[in-house]
Amino acid sequence: MNFEKAIALFLALVLAVYSYTAFFEMDYLLPPILQRNPVWPSTFPKILSVMGLIACALVFLNIEKSEKQVGDDLDISNWRAYKIIHAFMLIFGMVVYALVLRPLGFIGATFIFLFASSLLLGEKRYFLLAIVCLISSFSIWYLVDDVLGIYMSPLPSWLSTR
Amino acid sequence: MMCWGFTCLHCHPGFLRDEVQIMVEGLLIGLQTALSIKNFLMVVGGCLIGTFIGMLPGLGPMSIIAIMIPVAISIGDPSAALILLAGVYYGAIFGGSTSSILINAPGVASTVATSFDGYPLTRAGKAGKALTVAAIASFVGGTVGAILLLFFAPALASVALLFHSAEYFALMVVGLSAIAAFAGSGQVTKALLMTVMGLMLATVGEGAQFNLPRFTMGLMDLQSGIGFITLAMAMFAIPETLFLVLDPSRSDKSGEGSSEIKDLRITAEEAKQIAPVIARQSIQGFLIGVMPGAGATIASFLGYAVERNIAKPDRDLFGKGSVKGLAAPESANNAACTGSFVPLLTLGIPGSGTTAILLGALIALNVSPGPRLMQDQPEIFWSVIISMYIGNVVLLILNLPLIPYIAKVLTVPRTFLIPFILFFTLMGAYIGQNNPTELLFLVGLGVLATILRLASFPLAPLLIGFILGPMLENNFSRASQLYDGVSFVWERPMTTVLLAIAVLLIVLPSLKSRFGRGKFFA
Numbered sequence: 001m002n003f004e005k006a007i008a009l010f011l012a013l014v015l016a017v018y019s020y021t022a023f024f025e026m027d028y029l030l031p032p033i034l035q036r037n038p039v040w041p042s043t044f045p046k047i048l049s050v051m052g053l054i055a056c057a058l059v060f061l062n063i064e065k066s067e068k069q070v071g072d073d074l075d076i077s078n079w080r081a082y083k084i085i086h087a088f089m090l091i092f093g094m095v096v097y098a099l100v101l102r103p104l105g106f107i108g109a110t111f112i113f114l115f116a117s118s119l120l121l122g123e124k125r126y127f128l129l130a131i132v133c134l135i136s137s138f139s140i141w142y143l144v145d146d147v148l149g150i151y152m153s154p155l156p157s158w159l160s161t162r
Numbered sequence: 163m164m165c166w167g168f169t170c171l172h173c174h175p176g177f178l179r180d181e182v183q184i185m186v187e188g189l190l191i192g193l194q195t196a197l198s199i200k201n202f203l204m205v206v207g208g209c210l211i212g213t214f215i216g217m218l219p220g221l222g223p224m225s226i227i228a229i230m231i232p233v234a235i236s237i238g239d240p241s242a243a244l245i246l247l248a249g250v251y252y253g254a255i256f257g258g259s260t261s262s263i264l265i266n267a268p269g270v271a272s273t274v275a276t277s278f279d280g281y282p283l284t285r286a287g288k289a290g291k292a293l294t295v296a297a298i299a300s301f302v303g304g305t306v307g308a309i310l311l312l313f314f315a316p317a318l319a320s321v322a323l324l325f326h327s328a329e330y331f332a333l334m335v336v337g338l339s340a341i342a343a344f345a346g347s348g349q350v351t352k353a354l355l356m357t358v359m360g361l362m363l364a365t366v367g368e369g370a371q372f373n374l375p376r377f378t379m380g381l382m383d384l385q386s387g388i389g390f391i392t393l394a395m396a397m398f399a400i401p402e403t404l405f406l407v408l409d410p411s412r413s414d415k416s417g418e419g420s421s422e423i424k425d426l427r428i429t430a431e432e433a434k435q436i437a438p439v440i441a442r443q444s445i446q447g448f449l450i451g452v453m454p455g456a457g458a459t460i461a462s463f464l465g466y467a468v469e470r471n472i473a474k475p476d477r478d479l480f481g482k483g484s485v486k487g488l489a490a491p492e493s494a495n496n497a498a499c500t501g502s503f504v505p506l507l508t509l510g511i512p513g514s515g516t517t518a519i520l521l522g523a524l525i526a527l528n529v530s531p532g533p534r535l536m537q538d539q540p541e542i543f544w545s546v547i548i549s550m551y552i553g554n555v556v557l558l559i560l561n562l563p564l565i566p567y568i569a570k571v572l573t574v575p576r577t578f579l580i581p582f583i584l585f586f587t588l589m590g591a592y593i594g595q596n597n598p599t600e601l602l603f604l605v606g607l608g609v610l611a612t613i614l615r616l617a618s619f620p621l622a623p624l625l626i627g628f629i630l631g632p633m634l635e636n637n638f639s640r641a642s643q644l645y646d647g648v649s650f651v652w653e654r655p656m657t658t659v660l661l662a663i664a665v666l667l668i669v670l671p672s673l674k675s676r677f678g679r680g681k682f683f684a
Binding site: 021034048052063086087091098129132136144 | 350351358361599604
């Protein structure tokens, strides 16, 4: 099975769960007054389920003659040539950033994220990097929180007064 | 002879003269108000603020105008306040296009189509040219929109009211039919699947039509659905950045160290190519913008789709860095933004989220938009129209010299650039919802989008489905309730015509491909 077919199969599984919910799990929640409407909350999802499953089948069965794309996307068959570890580490970094943003505060979490990501990508000018990360963290916090009025806790939750 | 009422030149020979006289007087009042030093500084300041804040993904024109309302109200003078907000509006639209073109991070729905060809141009080392084309297309789109607003506002407002939920539903279907334009050769079924996935994602959460949570899996964070910014960043910015990490040689292609990125020049050949595109899309975009609810997003997608469909010799260039593909959505969305002022100023109906916020600002400034605005407060009505035009001119004059400096962001070393793009992407999602869980959704969807892109699934149709999904479902539900079924499809002629156009848009390219070249199906 090639990669495209595997993705189509995965999406078909997602669609199966979605369809099950649309056909069997949604309607009993509907108050009796709404049941008199011609369109129910499950109507549109039901239509989408059918359309989605048909589209998945078309992709899986390769009905359409697919021409080799001349785009500039990466070639999956050549995956060993790419920096997969770096990409995974950055994804992990983003997840950690999301988890520590509130406990550590915006400035601390942003500084660590920017500094660590740049180091991971091979930056060697540590002092310059630290200065840039620090100024960026402070200035973005100031712009968003003080100028635009969108509250973001700058300090760790146990130090924050707001 | 049939009489056309008060506009009938046969029965009312003085009608045209009166109308022209009112317009000329109004224009002079508007010019006098808008060209005072204070108001001119308001436009310049508004354009600059809008451009720079609009570059931040997650802060679109709507958020920026909302943020600026207290400042505008504190000015006191309604004309000056509205002139400031008009400058902010245009600046924010151009700022949003900049982040779409340079880092493939469309912060607002109306600039998604800009990234389809804008970012490939940047990757080809032509960021300066892409920004110049965007600035010129936006300028012309906005200017044509302002001129059309000047002449046809009252007439168009009454036509727009003929559109009901059935027609809006059909219009959304026409918008979705544009997916064929975003799918490469042999990718129509994949594009269809991605559109359905986008429509499915749009059903998550509590919709406006039904007060019931759907597909939330019991998660409170999904109660309000998936945020547009989150999905847009996940579909475009994250895969592109991860690709830059996976294959470092890609960043060399975007012009690091190249002098061409700062080059603003457009060749005579390119100018000849984009001129008719800009002209067509300025008018089409304006007409779509006039319809309440349609707005700049539909205008930009349809503009792109129409131009791709009629661009016979160079259709294959669309999506790979075509200047036509960049000029079409840019002129259409700017013209549509101006068009959305028609129902606001003449009927008091906000046609989009941004104009709804502007309506709030107008009311706070003791201005009541509606049919009487032109008679009761002509200086406000006309100064808004004139300030739109001045805003466009100022934006072009300010931004063209700034483009080399804006484009220079691409010469930042990748060890700095990539973490900062990821950071701004995360910030965009966080600012919108103020919820760290949104960041986890962003990363999850971003990884999924990267895998889909590796398997050559087009991602633009997914985002289009997501944007148009709620409007499609809500209008379909309303029309079905009104007609107690789907009889509106054949009972309302405009709906039937629009749906027929949608079918043609989907079927024709496939048939042409099958019978014209005989290679669509295996």
